[in-house]
Every structure is written in structure tokens, then in C-alpha cells.
Amino acid sequence: MSQQGYVAAPPYSQAQPGGYQGGFGAGPAQPLYGHYGGPPQAFNAPPAAGGMKSPASSPAGMPPPSGPSQYSPNVQQNGAHPQRYASPSVASPTYGQPSHSVYNSMASPAPPPTQQLTNQMSAMNLGSYGAVQSPPPHPAASAHPGRQSTHMSPQMAPPQSPLINMQASGQPMGGQSMAGPPMGGQSMAGPPMGGQSMAGPPMGGQSMGGQLMAGPPMGGQSMAGPPMGGQSMGGQLMAGPPMGGQSMAGPPMGGQSMAGPPMGGQSMAGPQLPSGPGTFQQHGVGPTGPANYPQQGGQFGGLMSGPQPGMPGGFPGAPGPLAGPPQKKLDPDSIPSITQVIEDDKARLGGQVFSTNIRGQVPPLVTTDFTVQDQGNASPRFIRCTTYSLPCTAELAKQCQVPLASIVKPFAKLPKNEAPLYVVNHGETGPIRCNRCKAYMCPYMQFIDGGRRYQCTFCNCVNEVPAFYFQHLDHVGRRVDFYERPELSLGSYEFVATLDYCKNNKPPSPPAYVFMIDVSYTNIKSGLVKLICDELKTLLEKLPREDGAETSAVKVGFVTYNKVLHFYNVKSALAQPQMMVVSDTAEMFVPLLDGFLVDYQESRAVIYNLLDQIPDMFADTNESETVFAPVIQAGVEAFKAAECSGKLFIFHSSMPTAEAPGKLKNRDDKKLVNTDKEKILFQPQKGVYEQLSKDCVAQGCCVDLFLFPSQYLDLATMADVPSHTGGSVYKYNNFQVETDGEHFLRDLRKDVQKSLGFDAVMRVRTSTGFRATDFFGGIFMNNTTDVEMAAVDCDKAVTVEFKHDDTLSEETGALMQCALLYTTIGGQRRLRIHNLSLNCTSQLSEMYKCCETDSLINFFAKSAYRAILNQPVKNVRDILVNQTAHMLACYRKNCATPSAASQLILPDSMKVFPVYMNSLIKTAPLVGSAELSTDDRAHQRLSVMAMGVEDTQLQLYPRLIPLHNVDVGSEAVPAPLRCSEERLTDSGTFLLENGHSIFLWLGQSSPPDLIQNLFNVPSLAHLQPGHMFALPELDNPLSKKVRSIIGELLEKRPNSMKLQVVRQRDKAETLFRQFLVEDKGLHGGTSYMDFLCFVHREIRQLLT
């Protein structure tokens, strides 16, 4: 039974707006477990006519489910045909209520032993940044170029290798980074995997001719180009996927047969990473390849696109200029391309339906548009994983060093064609939970004993089925009401929470939004205060509301402040708003209860009045000092008094220097950059803000911060509370209403209208053998298991790391259940459940095959950004590089078909991982450049910590969209190009965006008619880029098309972006160029190609 118990694919899952069409009946029993690798078989059970199964079909003698009248009122609001579900009945009195009190006891009874946890945390990867040891000097770390060759393996005849040549003659790249010895295996601070386990014999010298490249379990390989100089690939069977031209880097592979499944196992990045011809030729098939396959011998000499002089900081070591004869330039198309990987995935899976009925199924990329059918596992919109096939043992996990993590976005937006989550109401009984581990009823529970009991698949405890919940089992052991109950057949759903889940056993009040406006001199003078007040008049009409509700239940309140706080009574009965001033900011209190938090609709007239008056009231202010912590404190106190959760919108411009708790002073010190003390720049000031975060989380008070600084304001400290309360921080440097107003207002509108949950606590439960050990996000942790969030919105994600406790079973797989207890925007207490089942494997090749690079990089970004709080940025960069090399070397050693050590062989699922990693290393927080603003670095660090996979993907690999030859008649957005200067052309026009910035770049030879059509000026010279933040609305197809593309992007991203028009060679172009992440970093860090070469060298070191 255990293998057969879960069958999915009811026809209701046909994702239609109309939703949950009740198909059921005994569909074909599709065993979910243990069938990975079989055809997907998203079986389509015939839609059962008529819909729902009558509860009356329960044989007599059993407690029949009660009638369908017991739905939560919310069910209807959630849309789709809730009545299809047989209603869960309210428990009969005999069965009483659960004895446990559950508020805040999402906690399982069996917290992990601390010691074990500690051990695990210290293992492996980035969780253990602190443990960096000093390995012996490593060639890569040597600043002495000439030493490289001495460390090469015997096979690697030094002089022949272009790579070696380059390195040998390279100038030290990022000198300080190279000077250290951090590169060895030990510096991975990891398990005993380092050198020795990777020390397989070098594979160099094997012939590839006639070799079947399809690694046993890998489903094929792709060759990114000719593996090495002089070698022929003739006759080679490439059992690889159609990898697209770019991954077949290099010359055409004529004569080869390409066969194999569409899921390539590995790719081989060829030419740029060749060992010398000598290496390979001794065994290689030599020049006997197909005639159309050019000899590569001399071709890679110019591989590195030249010197990278003066690279400050950044990446530890990279090849420098080539000595010797003039080098030909390698075609950059020859190394794996993110844009191609994205396009390939779109071509393969775009527009298709992804059914979640198969355990461990790797979803389409985040960049691909697809439709999800929930058939028993949570949609990838809610949970993505670094790998969908966990290594069975801790040993394997240590060996590969691939982090095991999930990125959970509990409130992810669903497209219109996917049904919102169903709400299950079990009445006063509340959700059914395992007695031991408290896991919630879900598709993985195994009903036994004729349906009287169920075994929890998380902890194996056998539980009685409450009488009201009893149902018979069909011939495959599945409950006959399977398709009628979301909690039995779907990966994601909600439960109505009972009072046990509410604070003080009282139903929560609807949340409140408090708008707190800094009315000091700067903000008045810039016109910001007036802008905000004017906007609020319309924006408050659009407060978020419960699905189906006519009006918003959100209460609103208003505070203005400078050195003192002004509270406003806006009770509807008043003719005029009343102001109350609190000047004692040391002991913050709220001077009024009644009339501060009000219903907007009722008090609209008074609020309008207030918003009209505020700009005038402070028009003559000279006050330039502000307080900050007391402002947050006031918000928390107001929520406490009203017994509600909610959000503070704080609009603030300067460092709080007025005498008050949380007063800050300028501690910016660029001299700390690139020293061991650099971490101080990222650390918040302790004390007041730490306590405020706790208070806020305890009250469910989320803080959103809109900053308008003209200079340093210690963002690391000011954003501390927002970053622990699920809030967002927006920053508008040198704000001017004319140029930044619209940008800010777009952000504000998006933010106010976001769907979100309040006063949330998330618990991640797992089946035995592994456990969630670490959490990254806009969260607060009072203990090791409960993830508390004052609020969590549709764009916030928590990255959860897992470690092994024990051996995982390939047969049963691994399960996780994320349960989020929260208060809805309408003030209802709910539990949102996301379930996901993963495969487990004892084959590393299978694990690599199921990796997801976008998720991996999300994990690495967050863990690295956390690590820089505690250790030098340079160490963190080194660890990132090391771990990259280890992950890839392990693949190479254990999974790839034997081949020359000189070849870089990448798992297909991770072939663009190095691009992202190199981009991450070059990001502002990690790059270690004194040219960057400390506040900007802190801001980026904190933003990324709460990002989901889509956002980190875009952040680390911006989209570069060519516009000059856009098809104005087509709906489509042109395919993005690689983020490199090489892709720009003098006559081209490009859009570049990364979710936070958007540029329109104009080549210096842009055709005048294009300029005319877009800007209504005759030539580039007439443009005033510094004064242009939107395109004029012109009535021509090109203008319309380009504006529609930009509009779509602005709409889609969580943050609004300010359009910056940049002309080629303008000074402002540097801003744009820092987003060309395949090129050498402006502030340090190497080009992608150099990074790949460096990583390859590291891999070879590990393999020898």
C-alpha cells in the first residue's frame, strides 16, 4: 500500500479559471513513488460526469461524512468550485477537540538534538564560512605566475596548454585575492571531501574517438565544443541533448551522431579549456576527424580575450594576458550561454503544462512560461529545490558539496489560469495532524486498516482517523473521497485555523497599515511629502482585500514626524483631523487609541482633509533632524493597543541624529573595504534595533522602508527591522520629484497592493533521514525550527537548507511539508500547506542531473551574503570559487565519462552555473571596492536575502534585449542576448534590466529615424539622457512596441525600475556596463571566460 497510496491527476487539475472540476472515481492507480524515470504519464482521468462523489456512497456502518454545508465561508472566496469537495464535517462532539494548544506550536515535539545540528551546520558548505582553514599555498593563489606549471599534472604538458600559457604569463589578477592560500580543498570548510576524495587519476589522454559518451546514468552528454586542440571528435557518439548551438561550442561537429534523450547529462565546455594538444594527442584520435572539423591545435591560443589589466579586488585569480605571438580571439559563443539555456528550455517546455504528479520531477526553468497542474506536489512557483534527487547519504552529500536546499515562496503569485488554493475547513476540530510530528494531513499520509488509521509518512507514527474524517479505501488502498479533498490530492491548500492557532485564543483583528511620513525640511522642500499625500488619496482606495470581499478590511493610520511624532485622530465623526504630538521619544506611546486606526471608507473625508493639510502644516519647517526607532516603536505600540498585526510604511530621508533611542552616527569607513573588518560595514548597530525587531515580529508588525537619502544614512542599521519583519527597503538617492517621483510611486502602489499574510510562522517538516537546518530570508528565528515573519508577501522567499540525519531511501524518497500559519488580509487565521516529494538516489550522477542551477545560485547568494556579516568578503569569495570547483570536480570524477583532464566537463543541469557564480562574486556586496557606496552594498545584500529564485536569477544575469530590429508587428519580446559588450553594436539599441535597474542603451550610430521614432528628436545629439526617464508617447509602431516591452517589464517585476537612457560613450554608460556580467567587472572580478578557465584549473587540481 505504501507504494500505491498516492494517486494523482484528477481531471480537476486541468488548470482553468473555473478550477476544481470534480473528476474522481477510481482513476487508474498511478503509483507515484518509485517510478521516477518512467514516462511522465500525466494521466488524464476521464472527467467524471456530474462532478462530485456523493458522500452517501459510504457504506453503511461507517460514519458518513456530513453534508456539504460545512465549508468555510472562505472557500467561495477562493474561487473555483469549492463545492466539489465533499465537505469535511465538523467533528461530532464525541470526538472533541485536539488537546494540544497549537498557537506557536507548529513546533514538532522532536526538535533536533542540538549537537547534531551543530555538527551538521559545520559540515560542508556555506553554513560554515567561519571554518575556513588555511590550506597550503595553492598555485591558483600564487601571485607568482611562473609557478603554475609546476603544479600541473604530468599529463599537462605545460607549454602546450593555452590555459597554462595564459596563466603562466598572466599578471596577478586581483592581487590581494591571489596572495592568499585559500583555495585548497580544506578551505571549503567542509567534510573530509577535499583533495583526497577528488583525487582520482587524471583522465587525460583518453581517446574520445569512437567513444560512447553517454555516461551510464546520465542520459547523455553534450559537448560544448571541441574538447581540445588538435583532437578529433570524429566518430564520436554524442548521446546528448540537442543543446543548441552555443553549447556545441566551436566548430560544427560534423560527422558525429547526436542521439539520446533530450535531457543531457553533461556538457563539455571545450575549446577554451583545453589542455595542450600534447596532453590529448598522445592518445587522441588525432587529426582523423571529419574533414569539416577544423583542427584545433593552434586555435585556442587566443582563447583568453586578452589581458585584464588592473583588476581590483574581486575574484581570486584569473589568467592574465597571453605572452607570445598575437592571439586569435576565441569565439565567446563557445562557452555555455545562459540565454541559450533559457531559450532552449522555453522551446522545449514553454506554454506546456507541468503536472506535479511525479516525485522528484525537475520543473521548467523560472524563465520559462508554463502552466502548473497541482497533482499532489506543490507548484514550483511555491517551492523550488537545488536538486530534486537528494543523495541518499550524508557521505554522498559531503562528497559532492552540492547544497541541499529549497526556496519556498509561500504566497507566490499564480497566473490567472491557475486556480488559487482551496481552503479546507474541518470546523472546530481544526486540521488533522499527526499526533507525533504534527504534520498536517496531506497526500503522503498512508491510510491503512480499512481507512480507520493512517500512517504518517513524515515520522511513521500510526494515527487513528477521527470518526468524522473516516472514509473507505478503494482497491488500491486509496480513500474513495480522494479527489474530493484538497488535502488528500493536492500539493498546496489551506486549512482554516481554529482558535487554538490564534494569539490568546482570540480571532485576530484585521491588519492595519500605518503611513509614517518624515516631514523634516528635506522632504518638505523636495515636494516628497506632498507627493505622498496626494498619492495616498487614490491609493487608499486600492487597499488589498480578501478574495471576494467588497471592501478592504485593512485599517489605516497616519503619523508624521521629525524630531517629534504627530499622531492623527481621523475618526469619521470628526469634522477635522486632530493632531497629537509626542515629543518624549524615549518612552514611546500612542496618545490615542480610538480614532487612530480607522476604516478608510468610513473616515475618507477626514483622511482627505488630513492629507490635504499635511504639506501645508509643515511648509515652513526648519527642522532637519529626525528620529527613527521611536517611529517604529510607535507603530508597534499602536498595533499592540489595537491587538492587530499590520504594516508600517515609513518614508524617511536622513540618518536619525536627533537625541532619541536608535540615534545613529556616521560610521561609514571606506578604509575598511578589503580588510578583515569590512564586515562591520554590513553589520547593523546592536541594541535598540535588535529589540525592535523582536517586538515587531512578536506583534506581527512588518516595516516597509522608503528611503530618500542624499548621503550615507547607515542603511545596514536602518534596514535591520525591515529585513527581519518581511518588509521591503526602497531607496531613491537624491530624490527629485520630477525625475524619481513616478518611479517611487510605482513602487509604493505595488507595495501597498501586494497580497500577503501577517503574523506568520512557518515550519518545515521532513520525512525521516533529513532535516531543515538553516533558513535565509526576511525572517526572525527565536529557536531553530520556527521561522517567524511579521509578514510575508508574494515576492518574499525563504531559502531552507537541509542536512542528513540518516540514510534516505531511494524507494520512499524524501518529503517536505512547509506549513505557514498566518493571518489573512481580511483578518482570518489560516494554515497554508505546501507539500513536496523528492527523489533520493545513491548515484551522484542522478543527483547532478536533477540539480537546478537557478536555485543553487539563490542559495549561494543568500548564504554568501549572510556570511559576509561575519568574515572577510575575500574569504567568502574564495569559498564560493572553491565550492564551485568541488561541485564540478566531483561530477567530473564520479559521473562524467572518462576523458582528458584538460576538458572541462560540466553537468548539463549546471553548465551555466559558473556564469552565475562569477556574476555573484562580482556583485556589490562581495566585490570589495571602495568605489561603491556602503549603503548601496548593504541595500543589495538585504534585498537579495529575501528574494525568490526568479529574482536572483534576473539579478545575477540581467536581460539584454536588442530593440533595433524588433518586429513591431509581433507580440513577442526579442530574445535576450548575452550580457557582454561584444553583443553591443554601434548602430544598435538595447534594453537591459535586472529587476532593479533598467537601461535603454543607444549606439553612437543609431539610425536617426529610430531616434526620431522613439524620442521625437532628430538625432542622438539632441537627446538629454539625464533628463529622460520615460519614453514620450509617440504614435508610431516602434515607439508603441518599445514602450509596451518596457511597460510589461515594469509591471512584472516586484520593484519598479527607473528607466535610464544611456548613449554609447556617455559618462553614464559605466552604470550600464556594470550589468554586462560576462565581461570583466568594473569594480573587480573577471570575465566569465577567465573565470571558467580558472575554475577549470581548480578542478584539475582537485582531480590530480
Ligand SMILES: [Zn+2]
Ligand atoms: Zn508524523
